[in-house]
Amino acid sequence: MxxxxxxxxxxxxxxxxxxxxxxxxxxxxxxxxxxxxxxxxxxxxxxxxxxxxxxAGVPTAREVILTDLRARYADRYEWDGDRIRVKSYEIEDATGISAQRVGRVLTAIAEGDCPQPDDLTIERDQTARHWMWIVCDGGGESA
Known part of the structure; x- marks a missing residue:
């Protein structure tokens, strides 16, 4: 039904x-x-x-996370050329969405299970101890 x-x-x-x-x-x-x-x-x-x-007019977790990433990228808090590095817990602190959920959403985008936003490209990277997200200019399909 x-x-x-x-x-x-x-x-x-x-x-x-x-x-x-x-x-x-x-x-x-x-x-x-x-x-x-x-x-x-x-x-x-x-x-x-x-x-x-x-x-219902409810923003999805993806929309909330991408809005936060757009603001971070626009402000260029941490410069690495034309890229910024962001950790899931930083997005959790800013949005209130759990870091695990942020990680799932961004993994889906980075691995191609979800389309990349038009204005950003999101990639996954790793340091010795932490996963992080690399955000740079560009993008794919619609957000």
Whole structure:
């Protein structure tokens, strides 16, 4: 049985009303995908969660993370030529989205499972002890 995205979007809005609407972008992005059971989502639906979040007007974690990366790149906090280096925990501190989730989102982008944003290129790099993200000018498909 297919449940219309609009019906699920109304459930999400009701859930946000219980939290205090409107939530911040980070709260919205963190809340929706991790608390599906509280939204009475039917598991046999063909509606993707991305479509549901868009219908509800909720920014996805990817959108929140990319917004933070764009701001960091524009300010050029840490210069390495035309690239900046960012660690997941720094994005967690700025957005409130867990570092593990940030890592999953950016890994999907860097490995090609998700399209690169138009204005940035995101790559994965590693130091002796930490994974980090390299952000440089450029990009791929639409964000």
């Amino acid at each position: 297919d449940v219309p995205a609009g019906d699920i979007a109304r459930q999400i809005r009701r859930a946000y009303n219980r939290l205090g609407y409107p939530p911040s972008g980070a709260e919205a992005a963190e809340y929706g995908p991790h608390n599906r059971s509280t939204l009475d989502h039917r598991h046999d639906t063909d509606t993707s969660w991305n479509d549901v979040l868009i219908a």
